[in-house]
Amino acid sequence: MHTSVLRLADLGHSTIEPLLAHYGLSLVRVADGEAIPGSYWGDDEAGIIGHTVYARSDTPVHSLLHEAGHLIVLPPERRAQTHTDATDSIAEEDAVCYLQIVLGGTLPGVGRERVMHDMDAWGYTFRLGSARAWFEQDAENARNWLIERGLLTSGGEPV
Structure with missing residues (x-):
């Protein structure tokens, strides 16, 4: 765990959710201590499945933005099929x-x-x-x- 980074708990969901919604994405909060679905790196890192970004309160904001970015850059047909790993190049x-x-x-x-x-x-x-x-x-x-x-x-x- 990287303690020096900004975490979702530092901001709250109401800061992130409108940004994600602007791109047709949703945020699902995962209970503390639970595995994050669709997380490529595991631990506290954000996960992606379809149009959803998954995160816990200890998820780094940069991780959430990175994984959301993967979904944002994808065409809709690829976004719907995405699970965990989204990079093409x-x-x-x-x-x-x-x-x-x-x-x-x-x-x-x-x-x-x-x-x-x-x-x-x-x-x-x-x-x-x-x-x-x-x-x-x-x-x-x-x-x-x-x-x-x-x-x-x-x-x-x-x-």
């Missing part, structure tokens, strides 16, 4: 990392800086050494991938 994974940072910036009490800090604390690896350096200096392909699919505006804001 490195380009898609990069786009999801970029999107989770952008989405974190829309949440009160979170922000892009916190998401990037928590990504680094969790152990994401980027060739420039940090999530922030990658986001600011090396993520043009991920950003363009999202813009081309209508998920970000040309100004980099989520649609």
Whole structure:
């Protein structure tokens, strides 16, 4: 467990649910101590099945945003078939990392800086050494991938 990261309990569901609903997703809260359905990493990490993101109160917010990002980038027909593992390519994974940072910036009490800090604390690896350096200096392909699919505006804001 990574204690230095922001957890769902720190925000509450009412902060996350409207964001997920905007993309046609729902959040299911899993009881503390129970296994999280659809979790790729296990432990306290968020899970995905179909149009649903699963999380416990101890789930890191960055994990919830990342897994939701996987569902957001998928076309509806693939989203419905998704269970646990959603990535098709490195380009898609990069786009999801970029999107989770952008989405974190829309949440009160979170922000892009916190998401990037928590990504680094969790152990994401980027060739420039940090999530922030990658986001600011090396993520043009991920950003363009999202813009081309209508998920970000040309100004980099989520649609």
